[in-house]
Amino acid sequence: MKKSSQNISKKIKKLVEKSSFSLSYxxxxxxxxxxxxxKQKRPKQxxxxxxxxxxxxxxxxxxxxxxxxLPIVFIEAGKNQELxxxxxxxxxxEVARYYKESYLRRSMVDPLLRKKPNxxxxxxxxxxxSQVKGLKxxxxxxxFGSENKTQLKMFNPTVDFSQIEDFILNCIRQAGPEACPPxxxxxxxxxxxxxxLLLAKKAxxxxxxxxxxxxxxxxxxxxxxxxxxxxxxxxxxxxxKTTALAVKIxxxxxxxxxxxxxxxxxxxxxxxxxxxxx
Amino acid sequence: xxxxxxxxxxxxxxxxxxxxxxLFSGIFYTARDQAHRKLVKAIKTKKKLPIDLxxxxxxxxxxxxxxxxxxxxSCGPTTSSRMDFFIEPLLKKGLLAMVGKGARSQTVxxxxxxxxxxxxxxxxxxxxxxxxxxLSKKLICFPELGPEAVYQLEVKNFPLIVGVDAKGKSIx
Numbered sequence: 001m002k003k004s005s006q007n008i009s010k011k012i013k014k015l016v017e018k019s020s021f022s023l024s025y026x027x028x029x030x031x032x033x034x035x036x037x038x039k040q041k042r043p044k045q046x047x048x049x050x051x052x053x054x055x056x057x058x059x060x061x062x063x064x065x066x067x068x069x070l071p072i073v074f075i076e077a078g079k080n081q082e083l084x085x086x087x088x089x090x091x092x093x094e095v096a097r098y099y100k101e102s103y104l105r106r107s108m109v110d111p112l113l114r115k116k117p118n119x120x121x122x123x124x125x126x127x128x129x130s131q132v133k134g135l136k137x138x139x140x141x142x143x144f145g146s147e148n149k150t151q152l153k154m155f156n157p158t159v160d161f162s163q164i165e166d167f168i169l170n171c172i173r174q175a176g177p178e179a180c181p182p183x184x185x186x187x188x189x190x191x192x193x194x195x196x197l198l199l200a201k202k203a204x205x206x207x208x209x210x211x212x213x214x215x216x217x218x219x220x221x222x223x224x225x226x227x228x229x230x231x232x233x234x235x236x237x238x239x240x241k242t243t244a245l246a247v248k249i250x251x252x253x254x255x256x257x258x259x260x261x262x263x264x265x266x267x268x269x270x271x272x273x274x275x276x277x278x
Numbered sequence: 279x280x281x282x283x284x285x286x287x288x289x290x291x292x293x294x295x296x297x298x299x300x301l302f303s304g305i306f307y308t309a310r311d312q313a314h315r316k317l318v319k320a321i322k323t324k325k326k327l328p329i330d331l332x333x334x335x336x337x338x339x340x341x342x343x344x345x346x347x348x349x350x351x352s353c354g355p356t357t358s359s360r361m362d363f364f365i366e367p368l369l370k371k372g373l374l375a376m377v378g379k380g381a382r383s384q385t386v387x388x389x390x391x392x393x394x395x396x397x398x399x400x401x402x403x404x405x406x407x408x409x410x411x412x413l414s415k416k417l418i419c420f421p422e423l424g425p426e427a428v429y430q431l432e433v434k435n436f437p438l439i440v441g442v443d444a445k446g447k448s449i450x
Contacts, residue, residue: 042297042439049401049437057406063342063352066405066425103343103351106424114312117424145357145379145402177450178357178380180403236402237380237450269403 008087009094011275015139016071016098018273020063023054026209027184027245027270034182034235034242043240047182050235050268061102065269068104069141071095071122074205078132081278091137092121107144125198135278138205146183146267149175152197155259164189164261165224171263172228172244177237180267184208185228185247188262190254196262203248204266212249221247235268281435288333291375291396292444301435302398306337306377308429310356313420314364321367328419329428332372338379340425341415342405350412350431352405355379358397358441362386369393381450382442391446399441399449411436 023031028051035047057064073091077083096119108120122139151171155164168187175183188199212218225247234240245268254260282291284304294300307329309317320327338358342351358378365376366389374395379402382390390397400408414432421427442448 046401049404049407053401053404053407056410057352060348060406062345062348062406062409064406065403066340066342066352066354067356068342068352100343103345105340105342105351107340116422117426148357176381177402178359180379236399267403 005090008090008277011137011277012091012094013098013101015137015273015275016095016102016104017061019139019141019271020068020102020104021061022058022271023064024270024272026207027268028054029209030245031182031268034245038235038240038242040240042238043235043242046235046238047242063104064271065143065267066105067143067145068099068107069143069271070108070147071099072140072142072201073122073124074138074140074202075124075126076132076136076138077126077128078134079130081128081135083126083135088124088126092124095122095139096120134276136274136276138272138274140201140205140272142201143180143267143269146175146179146265149179149265150197150200150263152193152260152262154193155261157257157259159259161220165227167261168224168263169227169231171265172231172233175265176233179265180269181233181237182235182242182245182268184266184270185224185244186264186266187247187249188251188264189249189260190252191260192254193260193262195252196260197264199250199252200262200264203250204264204270205272206248208246208248208270217249217251221249284335285333288374292394294396294440294443296440296443296447296449298440300398300438300440302438303434303436304335304432306335306339306431306433306436307418308337308339308341308427308431310338310340310426311360312423312426313428314361314368316420318364318367321371327371331368333374334372335375335377336368336373337377337400337431341429342425344415348409350409350415353409353412353431354405355400355402358382365389369395377438381448387442387446387448390442390444394444396440396444397442398438400436400438408436
């Protein structure tokens with residue numbers, strides 16, 4: 001028992017360090033590609049800074065961004081897995097512990113009292129999924145420059161998809177330069193209001209450089225990213241080709257009376273890491 | 279490239295135009311949401327300010343903890359528009375420049391013009407890289423705010439872009 005407990009600690013430590021000190025591999029790949037393709041001076045310089053920053057953060061074990069986010073943990077358990085209170089509690093507490101030990105920022109605070117910020121337990125979502133093997137833990141530190149731009153809209157079920165598209169484009173326009181473009185855009189469609197926003201966030205934890213296995217969604221993603229990149233906001237708001245690096249959509253069945261759509265944006269510093277506990 | 283050394287280049291910084299790039303050497307005072315609330319409250323209740331704002335530069339930044347052997351941790355800019363509401367009393371006290379990320383409101387652009395101040399953009403989401411331009415860090419006030427306390431940062435060749443110039447013209 002003691003040995004397995006130490007083993008979990010070690011894995012959570014790795015999770016915190018990896019997700020805070022290094023840009024996710026898929027995100028970096030897309031940023032490098034955007035850097036190669038950009039012709040204009042200022043957006044190219046901005047993308048160059050982003051890549052340089054990633055290099056320095058990894059080399060010096062420094063947080064990529066001072067906003068080390070609000071830690072969100074997704075625990076995904078496969079068939080035949082058991083999940084105990086003790087394990088979930090340990091994961092939450094170890095994330096807070098390693099936030100502190102990795103010199104990340106004390107960013108969490110009571111929402112109303114706003115007394116001294118500190119490290120607090122991660123927000124934790126648990127889910128049992130038939131397609132998952134074993135027990136997977138993903139840490140997604142979410143910075144608030146982009147989180148503050150989250151939007152939800154409860155559409156009429158008979159709405160034309162172009163209206164949903166307009167809503168997403170408007171979210172990007174309103175996010176603008178201050179949410180740290182180029183963005184990774186997560187879109188959740190269906191379920192209930194809370195579920196649509198959770199899906200939007202989950203869309204960002206999957207690979208962002210791979211085509212959506214759902215052909216229909218893949219087509220929509222391609223159409224939307226083209227339109228977003230015509231907005232011309234660009235890296236750090238300096239214009240150019242790339243306002244979004246990826247658009248990822250997840251959908252789930254919803255009620256016949258509704259069509260919830262949630263949009264969750266990640267800044268260019270997309271950070272997340274996954275470990276397998278079992 | 280415009281090389282700006284403060285305080286001697288105070289008048290030069292006001293002549294820069296929106297979109298100009300500069301390397302800034304001098305002092306930043308970090309202050310974000312809660313520090314702004316406290317500073318403005320002190321001004322409104324006529325209490326003595328813990329820092330003299332005349333000719334100073336405020337950096338909208340809440341750094342991470344400082345790892346051992348480092349001067350500072352990751353220290354990039356936060357969203358400036360959240361501070362829009364607070365800036366007039368600070369400009370009245372002589373604040374020269376603000377450093378952050380993102381656009382400012384129309385009102386703030388007019389205020390910047392009125393008080394002949396300047397708004398500068400720091401590379402956003404590049405806190406690790408920016409830590410390399412910081413020579414020293416010293417706590418000035420509001421330690422109870424943790425990362426939102428006011429720190430004095432001495433910086434050298436810190437890369438910036440003029441967001442709103444002293445004539446109120448914006449890059450965005």
